[in-house]
Amino acid sequence: MGKFSFVIMPDTQKxxxxxxxxxxxxxxxxxxHASELNIRMVLHVGDVVDQGADAEExxxxxEKALSGLDQANxxxxIAPGNHDYDTPIISTSGPIPEHQHRDLKMFNQYFGLYRMEHMPWFGGAFEPYKAENMYACIHMDNIDLLVLVLEFVPRIEVMEWVDExxxxxxxxxVIVVTHSYMYMYGERVKAGDRTNPKEKYVAVASGCDGxxxxxxxLKHYPNLKAVFSGHHIPxxxxxxxxxxxxxxxxxxxxxxWQAAELGGEGRIRLVEWDPDHCYISSSVFNPNAEQFENEPGYDIDMHYIFGPVIEKHSSEKLRFSK
Structure with a gap:
């Protein structure tokens, strides 16, 4: 089949x-463009909504917007973000509310396993009736993909399940999608970081940061190819x-792009994969402007081979003013 592509949809809360x-x-x-680009899936990094169960609208x-993907097969x-929880897991100016919890009842009401359990690509879930930790197997002529979507700051027992x-x-x-993993400047979220969710939110304090x-x-899996995340601002x-x-x-x-003008204008990341040539590339499309954008850090190219590589990273500090 040659090349295929998929879309990364970042925080859509605004x-x-x-x-x-x-x-x-x-x-x-x-x-x-699904047929033209051979788009095989859309991976949402979380924060589908902004106010959790407090704003069902x-x-x-x-659901109304994203159902178009279901209709197109x-x-x-979706890897749920902290704003998708019934009681949004967010910081406050005062003491951290101890009533924060990991409940995702409304998320599962709208985007639960019932949407996908009957699909041939559905693999399974960590817990019955809960879509926050699940996996899919996408089969193509020249490659088989295992896609894991994980909860916000995954619990250790979830990561042990991932290992299995x-x-x-x-x-x-393997592709992994979770809400918080990478920070804005090219480093993984780690202990001591001011923005580490584990150190800000009671509900996820015992989970795993990036x-x-x-x-x-993750570094122990020879078949891992990519990890996608969002969450951090600005x-x-x-x-x-x-x-x-x-x-x-x-x-x-x-x-x-949630902190950009108009909540990011609906920007998405298109990832193109050529398994026959061991090549992954990525670009950013702005549907509001109807164009691909060529800002620093937007385009990514990776030739993957087995063997040691020089560690590298890049980041971009962007302020949108148009």
Whole structure:
């Protein structure tokens, strides 16, 4: 089959709250070009909505826009963000509210396993009736993909489950999607960081941050190819390529335009993969402007081979004023 592509959809919370027409534009562009670009899936990095269960109208707006992907038979996989939880896991100016929890009842009401359990690509989930930790197997002529979407700051037991699934599908190339993993300047979120969710939010204090995910689990998987995340503000993109312990290059990519004008205008990242030539490239499309954008840090190119690589990373500090 040759090349295929998929779309990374970053934090849409400001779109579903204020500019749902721009989310619709994103979906319409994806469905219009799905055949031409061989778009095989859409991966949402979380924060579908802004106010959790307190504003069900935002979930209505998200469902209305994103249902276009279901109608076009394009798999949509969502890693929930902190704003998607029933009680949004957010910081406050005062003491951290101890009532924060990991409940995602409304998220699962609108984007639960019932949407995908009957699909041939659905693999399974960590917990029954909960879509926050699940995996899909996407099969093509020249490559098999294992895609794992994980909760915000995954619990250790979730990462142990990931370990089992990745080893079970050792002949698949692995993509991981989770809400917070990479920071804005090319580093993984780690202990001591001012913006580390573990150190800000009671509900996820016992989970794994990006550096813990990498050091304890992800770098040990020879078939891991990419990790995608969002969450952090105000900057918009960064990425790095590291070698796992088996010499495999791993693209780790952060994107989030929620702090830009109009909540990011519906920007999406298009990832193109050529398995026959071991090549992954990526670009950014703005559906509101109807054009690909050529800002520093937007385009990514990775030739992957097995063997050691020089660690590298890039980031971009962007302020949109148009």
């Amino acid at each position: 779109l579903t709250r204020h500019h749902s027409e721009l989310l619709c534009k994103s979906v319409k562009w994806i469905t219009k 935002e979930y209505h707006a998200a 394009i798999p949509l996989l 699934i990745v080893k079970r599908y050792a002949d698949h190339q 550096e813990e995910m990498w050091q304890s689990y 900057e918009h993109v960064s990425h790095r390529i590291d070698a796992g312990v088996h010499g495999n290059q791993v693209l780790q990519c952060f994107q989030n």
